[in-house]
Amino acid sequence: MDGESKTILCGSCKVPLQGPEDPGPKDTVACPNCDRGDTVENVVKEVEAYAEHEASRYLQDAARDAAQRSQFMTFDGPRITPRTFRFIVDLDL
Numbered sequence: 001m002d003g004e005s006k007t008i009l010c011g012s013c014k015v016p017l018q019g020p021e022d023p024g025p026k027d028t029v030a031c032p033n034c035d036r037g038d039t040v041e042n043v044v045k046e047v048e049a050y051a052e053h054e055a056s057r058y059l060q061d062a063a064r065d066a067a068q069r070s071q072f073m074t075f076d077g078p079r080i081t082p083r084t085f086r087f088i089v090d091l092d093l
């Protein structure tokens, strides 16, 4: 992480959540489009789960690609199934 703050998006509409200026953990932020919202605390937890999930999928895909190009490597673990998350961020993967 580079300390740059990421815009949190609605997992369904992919639009930035709206909330109070400089929200605290107990403040509620919500999607202006579908009204999906939660406290900042819960939204951050969801986004962290999303980032972790996406990062493992990304790494697995990279390992799988490498294995496909190599005759010395095989990769046959179960594929991580894409999940949907209530809230997401743009990850620069």
Ligand SMILES: [Zn+2]
Residues within 6 Å of the ligand: 010, 011, 012, 013, 014, 031, 032, 033, 034, 035, 036
């Ligand atoms: Zn929405």
